[in-house]
Amino acid sequence: MLTDHNWILTVGVFLPLAGVLIMLFIPKEEESLNKAIAIITAAVTLAVGIATMAWFKYGSDSSKLQFHVDVAWIPAIKSRYIIGLDGVSMPLYILSMVITLLVMIYSWDHIPEPGNAKAFMILMLILQTGMAGTFVAQDLILFFVFFEVVLLPMYFMIGVWGGEQRQYASLKFFLYTMFGSALMLVAFLALFFQTGAQSFSLEYLYAHSSMISTNVAVWIFAGMFVGFAVKVPMFPFHTWLPDAHTQAPTQGSVILAAILLKLGTYGFIRIAIPTLPQAAVKWAPVIGVLAVIGIIYGALGCLAQTDMKRLIAFSSVAHMGFVMLGISTLTQFGINAAVYGMVAHGLITGMLFFLAGSIKNRYHTLEIAKMGGILKRIPRLGWILGMCAMASLGLPGLAGFWGEFPAILSAYSPFHNDYVHLSQPLFRTLMVIAAIGTVLAAGYLLWMFQRVAFGEASPLIAGDVDADGNDLHAGAHAGDHAGDHLVGERGHGAVPFSVGAAGNADPHAEVHDVGIFEWIAWTPLLIGIVVLGAYPDLMFKVLNGSVTKLLAPVQALTGK
Amino acid sequence: MLSTLLASDVVAPFSSPKIDYHALAPELVLAGVIVAVLLADLFLEESKKWVLSTIAGFGLLAAFIPIVTLAVSGHRARSMFGGAYVVDTYSLLVKGIFLLAGYVVVLLSQNYLEEGDYYQGEYYFLLLSSILGMVMMGSSRDLVTIFVSLEFLSIPAYMLAAWRKRDLKSNEAGTKYYLLGVFASAVMLYGMSLLYGDTGTTILKGIGAKLQNGSMSPVAVLGIVFVIIGFAFKVSAVPFHNWAPDTYQGAPTPITAFLSVASKAAGFVALINLIYVAFPHGGDVFQPMIGVMAASTMTLGNVMALRQTNIVRMLAYSSISQGGFILMPLAVAGGKSSGNALTAIVTYLAVYAATNLGLFAVIIAVSRKTRSGEVSSWGGLFSYAPLLGVLATAFLASLAGIPPLGGWVAKFGAFRAVITSGTNWGYALAIVGAVNSVIAFGYYGSLMREIWMKPVPDGDTAPIRTPSSLNAALMICGGATLALGVVPGIILRFSDIIKL
């Protein structure tokens, strides 16, 4: 079995757990040691990922499943440990490793309240295993297990290290996702039995999709649709997202936006569409319409937000709408764009959440109205924010463009073959509406950037008042007051963990420009945004072959 | 009259029944240990009573040895007493589950008893007797044997539930359990007598041969219904669940663990024996009945659990709702998914035993410090007892069915069974189950929230000392819960080959 370095995926997926094992034996008081081990683990994992990239056969081979492992796992239920990497999974697999490492580096001096770096890092490593595993799993049950593994760590990440409403947000996140995945599991099982109860292997299911009658397939697709759509999240299942994002710690938001949301869209591309092509054609218009509603709704939602993080969260709903629009066309062009959009959104929105976190860290608020002129005080951070806002609105030359523009374009001519076709008028209408969505996106992002960055420094940014508007020059104890406020924010001050040192006494001392760990964490993302924007073919080349292969069952539909 | 009774004409000499002592070895070993405990209790001084728990624990492990030898002996089913008592792979598997669960309960009881000044000898005597009843239930294939096994496992349990004599709640627990249990026995006996009257045999296989779909007499239908209702009490299925919360709350915690896991599992084992051997063709009668029971049991159990503030009471309702999940595959037994349903139930019982006993071990450990059973007493557990916090989280996640912990395998099997049936009815049950597994997280999640996100209620963050027996129980259950989820093959390879 050990040919073509196929051990490397297993190592890449489970290596973080080895780090967890080591950390279990280190007392939590050794904060730096814990952080260092976690970061080293993540770095080694990424090194394994880079080796995977190096060994990956590009060109026409990129459509094949590489590093394929197929060994017995649970013979009794005919589920096997099948993993493999193709052109669609590879970028997302690597992205998950990059993001985890960067988030950990960022965490070096940004462990959110109430501290306990050890538990925080362990949860991130477990998350990493779940995310990477989901992208390489080629067996439905294995996919399901990895898909679920990410739930609990994220629940705790939001629930323990989150903002004031963290318990509500974390429970909402969990219940929504769990509801989706319960239905998804039922759908998986139904799929298994409708194809003769032979195998959960995706390869087998692709080949036998025609065994299912369309009526049944439509229902099975419905189950998967709910499971994946909650995760994406698509309108009307999106309501958990703004709460989860707003309340999650920066690291949680970044991982959530950059990777977790992609598990849903990836599920559509990898599982729902190729295994149930006959149902996908029926559902495509529904998905398309919901996607566009999501785009417009997300954009309008953004315009109504006063909180920066909430604004970025709503922009996620809109951007994932573009991705879903691309997927709903069921064309090679559209799905290529969708995967590109997933990676681009991961980089850009991840970056935006980093920035929001850093601003919050400096000013203890994300109220857009209280900010203004941060270019005056912290110009580097301000310009990075500007660049990311531009990338997010889809400026040509930056990564966001190549996700958004082709997705809209693909709706011009949705899927059709000799037997089946999607409604052209409908999708062209959707195309026009989605295009309006990009205008709105430009509107809210530029408006946000303008209010935050330009103009004279507001009293808060200039350091004259604190987040509550108390005059910091008024009395000698003002600094202490700011500190009290920070601790008080956590409820009654009686928190489960030792209270960290974030309650800084002097806000003036804190407002420095981009710090060293921030530079290390952000530079790779910024480079990625620029490189993928300037040379999109770099990724389209990798994607295209696999996308063609995944769409083959749809192409082969005969309409019977 | 006496002379006519005693007057005997010449008859064939009595031939004693063949007894396969190897097959009966687990029961005989257990019976020996029971006597040993009772005798040792007489001669031991008060200060040396701890020996009894050791005897009980090793006795249970010793009874496990013949189970292993029987399993590897490769015999097919060993049938005794005209088919009334059968030792096959299925019965060996469930006996193994009972013995291991019993061992964990002994570990849980050890310090609880020593520190609480309870009678130890009688406690272990009754506990082992109840386990013996369960072990017998695994092999019972005859109405009389099933009834004796049921009483065998129930009567000691009634007394164990009322163990804390001075505590009103414990008295209430025992009395309620006793009265409703006896009532259920009566209903079940009436059903059995109807079945016997119709078929003329008490052997399950014989009953199965007589009861055919379509040609069943109303009396037999009534018999099936009554027998199932009798066991529905035992597994606390809605609407026969009323005793469970009060009994669980009032009984000593290790006994609550025992009742909610082993006793319940024994009820399911009896139901399996009856449905698979005696009523395989009675699907029209029991399927709708059990289906409705399963759906209402999991729903009502969940909804009630959401409102509880006492941990044990919450777990009582949780255990009711888990019972609904175990009933779910039984609702499609008899059809084409019979095999899957059997695998699913036995797997579920094993996973549920490991998980729930583990959770009770945590409860016992935590209440040693907090002396409270309220949900809020778990606040901030993770901050002062990280290991217990993580273990409790793992057990809760397993109960909620989140991979990679054991629970998902169990839930998966249950869903698989109902979906294989291929009927709309099966799909409907699967959807109800899916929705319920989400609702269930409402309360499992609220416990997790206490552990991780809430402040310590009284600010007392001294670490919790756990005695070594409790640690062993935690380790066994934690290891089993994780292992069953990551490599489910360890249970599925057995539960998949069993047949009835």
Place this chain on the structure above:
Amino acid sequence: MQLIVFIVATLMVLVGAVGVIVRKHPVHAALSLILTLFGIAVHFVALEANFLAAVQVIVYAGAIVVLFLFVIMLLGVDASEDLRTDPITAQRPLGAIVAVAILALVGTSIIVSRGILKVTAAGKAVKAANNLRDLARSIFSDYVFAFELTSVLLVIAVVGTVLLARKLPKPEPAVKS
């Protein structure tokens, strides 16, 4: 003749059973129980199960009910109890309705089954004289396991009784639950 015996015995059983429930005085209830058990013994005789009839009279009517009476007298519960408390409203009417429904269900199913049921239960025509031997045979062959275990069950009952009756060595520490 058989019919008359049947009717009389059945009336004894039913009247006794109702008496157990409706008599407020525990001693009266226990005595009503004797009537029921005796009626069953008459049924056994009518079915030519003489040994069982004897056992029924000696063990149940003789030993067990006498024990009941002893307990009642020792505990001094000779005053009638007030059973009018009703924790759940409409508990009694509901119970009555359910009871009547179950009775109707059982009755109809037996009447409907009359034609279907074959006489298989007592299949083998057993001579009354061989009653005891056949009983002994089935107890010590087919049912020997259940029978022997019942003896352990009795030990359990004894241990449990001793336990519940025994005084605690020292007071329990207060355990909140």
